[in-house]
Amino acid sequence: QVQLVESGGGVVQPGRSLRLSCAASGFTFSNYVMHWVRQAPGKGLEWVALISYDGSNKYYADSVKGRFTISRDNSKNMLYLQMNSLRPEDTALYYCARDPDKYGSYNWFDSWGQGTLVTVSP
């Protein structure tokens, strides 16, 4: 079955960087668009970024554009989110999520990891 396991979260000071990882298994990772979605503590869901199945196309929410970079390594079945210039408002649980469409993107999410918590605090 599809399994997504995030890691790399932690406590970081404002302005610093962090890299999140998502290990995928149970499906052919290289065929699927992948997303990052975040959830601030006690709040709703916010889409963060998308990467195409081959890594050639990437899209970002305005709130992270220019600071965050999504990438993937299909040989390792890994998804990444490089987060630079972190701000307190980036504090959230970060989920990786799979798009259900092979090679394209439906832009909804049929499988989710359990999330990794990022806390940005002085």
Added chain:
Amino acid sequence: ETVMTQSPATLSVSPGERATLSCRASQTVSSDLAWYQQKPGQAPRLLIYGASTRATGIPARFSGGGSGTDFSLTISSLQSEDFAVYYCQQYNNWPLTFGGGTKVEIK
């Protein structure tokens, strides 16, 4: 961006009763709408996509409807495991956006 507004924020329902949740988009999203269920400490789970198509394994008591700007999620007879927060999400316009959620609690 397309703002998604869910109502009510909290819905108190007795087990076995029907629950209807609403989601309104600030501009048309056609039928490009999904619903998710989230329980405390868990990741969201896909319930509905295409406004009305149940995802794999989702019980028939969950049904979605609507198009354009007004959508609904109905749970025909609430079971104990259905008490959770429900989110709608549009995928017709960029950026992808979610509603603020409706919490379905036990009355």
